[in-house]
Amino acid sequence: MRMKKILLIDDEENTLSSLARSLRSNGYDVITASSGETGLDAFERESPPIVLTDLSMPGLDGLAVLKRVKNSNPDAEVILITSHGDMDSAIDALRYGASDFVKKPVGEMDLKIALRRAEEKLLMREKLREYTLDLENMCYIAMEEVKRKSDFQDKLITSSNDGIVATDEKGIIVIFNPGAEAIFGVPRIEVARKASFTALFPPEIADVFTLMFKRGKHMGDVEWKEVVIRRGDNGDIPVRFSATLLYDGDDIIGSVGFFQDLSEIKRLEQELVKSERLAAIGQTVARLAHYIKNILTGLKGGTYIVNLGLDKNDIDKLRKGWVMVEKNVGRISSLVLDLLAYSKERKPEYRDCHPNDVVEDVCELLEGMAMENHIRVVRDFDPQIKEIAMDPDMVHRVLLNLVSNAVDACIFDLDSTKEHEVSVKTQLEEGNIIRFDVADNGCGMTEEVKNRIFTAFFSTKGGKGTGLGLLVVQKLVYEHDGSIDIRSEEGKGSTFIVRLPYKDAA
Amino acid sequence: MSKRVLTVDDDPDISIFVKTVLEENQYTPLVARNGEEGLAMARDEAPDLIILDVLMPKQSGIRMYRELRSNESLKKIPVIILSGIAKRTFLRSQEALTEFGDQPIPDPDVYLEKPVEPLELAETVKKLIGS
Numbered sequence: 001m002r003m004k005k006i007l008l009i010d011d012e013e014n015t016l017s018s019l020a021r022s023l024r025s026n027g028y029d030v031i032t033a034s035s036g037e038t039g040l041d042a043f044e045r046e047s048p049p050i051v052l053t054d055l056s057m058p059g060l061d062g063l064a065v066l067k068r069v070k071n072s073n074p075d076a077e078v079i080l081i082t083s084h085g086d087m088d089s090a091i092d093a094l095r096y097g098a099s100d101f102v103k104k105p106v107g108e109m110d111l112k113i114a115l116r117r118a119e120e121k122l123l124m125r126e127k128l129r130e131y132t133l134d135l136e137n138m139c140y141i142a143m144e145e146v147k148r149k150s151d152f153q154d155k156l157i158t159s160s161n162d163g164i165v166a167t168d169e170k171g172i173i174v175i176f177n178p179g180a181e182a183i184f185g186v187p188r189i190e191v192a193r194k195a196s197f198t199a200l201f202p203p204e205i206a207d208v209f210t211l212m213f214k215r216g217k218h219m220g221d222v223e224w225k226e227v228v229i230r231r232g233d234n235g236d237i238p239v240r241f242s243a244t245l246l247y248d249g250d251d252i253i254g255s256v257g258f259f260q261d262l263s264e265i266k267r268l269e270q271e272l273v274k275s276e277r278l279a280a281i282g283q284t285v286a287r288l289a290h291y292i293k294n295i296l297t298g299l300k301g302g303t304y305i306v307n308l309g310l311d312k313n314d315i316d317k318l319r320k321g322w323v324m325v326e327k328n329v330g331r332i333s334s335l336v337l338d339l340l341a342y343s344k345e346r347k348p349e350y351r352d353c354h355p356n357d358v359v360e361d362v363c364e365l366l367e368g369m370a371m372e373n374h375i376r377v378v379r380d381f382d383p384q385i386k387e388i389a390m391d392p393d394m395v396h397r398v399l400l401n402l403v404s405n406a407v408d409a410c411i412f413d414l415d416s417t418k419e420h421e422v423s424v425k426t427q428l429e430e431g432n433i434i435r436f437d438v439a440d441n442g443c444g445m446t447e448e449v450k451n452r453i454f455t456a457f458f459s460t461k462g463g464k465g466t467g468l469g470l471l472v473v474q475k476l477v478y479e480h481d482g483s484i485d486i487r488s489e490e491g492k493g494s495t496f497i498v499r500l501p502y503k504d505a506a
Numbered sequence: 507m508s509k510r511v512l513t514v515d516d517d518p519d520i521s522i523f524v525k526t527v528l529e530e531n532q533y534t535p536l537v538a539r540n541g542e543e544g545l546a547m548a549r550d551e552a553p554d555l556i557i558l559d560v561l562m563p564k565q566s567g568i569r570m571y572r573e574l575r576s577n578e579s580l581k582k583i584p585v586i587i588l589s590g591i592a593k594r595t596f597l598r599s600q601e602a603l604t605e606f607g608d609q610p611i612p613d614p615d616v617y618l619e620k621p622v623e624p625l626e627l628a629e630t631v632k633k634l635i636g637s
Binding site: 289293294296297298299301302324327328 | 517519520522523524526527530561589590591619620621622623624
């Protein structure tokens with residue numbers, strides 16, 4: 001074991017040497033000084049852990065030495081040697097941090113005890129320092145681990161392609177990742193720890209969060225929902241989002257929303273629809289040519305018969321031929337119109353309207369033709385449908401097509417025992433949807449026909465149809481984000497069900 | 507007695523046209539609106555000639571043509587196909603290939619493409635069955 005250093009300060013030569021001797025014999029490495037000043041020099045030089053100093057000395061006395069030593073190294077143990085009657089100073093000394101004092105004449109035993117206490121204190125302090133160091137180390141390791149984990153989560157959130165927006169329990173945004181920056185078009189520093197979600201989210205999303213906070217645990221996770229985020233000059237962006245509350249035990253500590261950018265998917269979807277339509281047109285050019293040739297044949301036939309009538313002065317032939325010419329001119333114009341309607345992209349133009357009035361208009365338009373053929377047109381309009389916003393021109397066109405198809409299906413029906421009827425029904429459905437049913441009890445369709453009704457230039461109406469009508473209907477309905485369903489039974493009739501979403505009237 | 511010609515087309519204008527051409531040339535026209543009706547008339551009336559549009563709904567034109575060509579008694583009746591598509595397009599069309607399967611598609615006596623001139627139609631009929 002290394003010898004313990006001790007600094008011994010006493011102005012009395014005899015005490016100094018006898019104590020030094022005694023300490024050395026007890027295994028200490030003793031440094032002696034005969035004055036406070038030289039003692040402090042030695043302390044600075046040798047930095048002994050224990051200082052044994054006489055209290056009353058000329059010049060710097062023991063108390064001054066104690067103060068300076070403690071000042072220089074608070075860990076150093078200072079034992080004071082006191083004379084009889086130094087009691088007050090001794091108490092002062094203890095207050096300044098002396099570890100002990102021994103009385104003059106210094107007894108061997110007293111000194112030993114004082115030294116042992118000082119050493120124990122030193123040891124304890126060292127142990128404490130070690131423990132503290134260990135603790136600091138462990139703390140550091142734990143911190144590193146926490147930091148690593150939080151870095152990992154940070155990176156996870158930062159590198160997510162999805163937008164992640166988290167709020168605290170008051171709804172103030174605390175996490176706003178780059179994905180969210182891209183989607184909302186706002187830099188993080190403008191919102192994080194500043195804005196509430198109500199300021200950032202469009203109302204459709206903000207309402208979901210508000211409701212979630214209000215309902216708390218009963219709400220559960222919010223189902224994925226599609227919304228369009230309007231960003232002014234930065235354009236609109238379709239997203240899918242979901243949200244959930246965050247809990248610590250039973251307490252709400254915040255919320256988090258996940259946003260997926262759907263613009264690429266939507267773009268691809270649109271391209272697909274576009275290319276499918278182009279392909280459909282490509283595939284059916286032959287059918288188109290066939291159809292046009294039929295019209296030309298009709299025109300040729302018409303003029304041939306007109307000429308016959310002129311040559312023979314046969315007014316009947318003249319009339320018959322002229323009807324054919326007129327009819328085929330009509331076919332060309334409806335073909336051109338249908339082709340245009342089908343090939344042109346058209347965005348729905350939402351306007352305030354009364355859907356029941358639009359449908360009534362269609363019924364009135366076709367009622368004449370229906371009645372001529374002894375077909376009843378039955379209306380069943382839902383009175384709950386008020387003024388709303390949708391594309392009335394599109395609704396008109398779709399319904400006109402379906403109702404006239406229904407009338408034709410009755411005309412073509414060979415079953416004369418039936419009382420033919422076309423029923424037109426409107427109905428309000430959940431989720432801002434209006435449902436239109438057009439039903440007839442006419443000839444109905446075979447499975448084969450049903451499978452082909454959305455094929456371009458497929459027609460069962462002989463020369464009467466362009467074979468594009470239902471295709472136009474389907475396209476218009478899809479452009480309006482609606483759907484179309486068909487039920488049909490051969491000989492019994494058909495029902496076409498169109499569902500269209502609407503917006504509230506302005 | 508004048509010769510009888512069956513015309514099968516789903517487009518009434520074309521039927522009227524063909525019928526008028528036939529009448530003007532002293533034939534007796536018979537008119538059917540689809541393949542099923544046409545086939546029944548072919549069996550019942552045994553016409554001297556059939557003018558057939560092959561592209562009609564329900565594939566009935568092509569089916570009728572296959573029947574006409576595979577039935578022993580109907581085989582003898584000459585057939586003019588009057589179609590809106592070119593002959594090679596017809597022979598390669600999915601509808602024709604589906605109907606005939608592995609069998610070769612037989613050539614009609616005459617293949618006429620719409621729109622047809624009244625004179626050409628009349629002369630073709632005359633060439634096939636005389637006046």
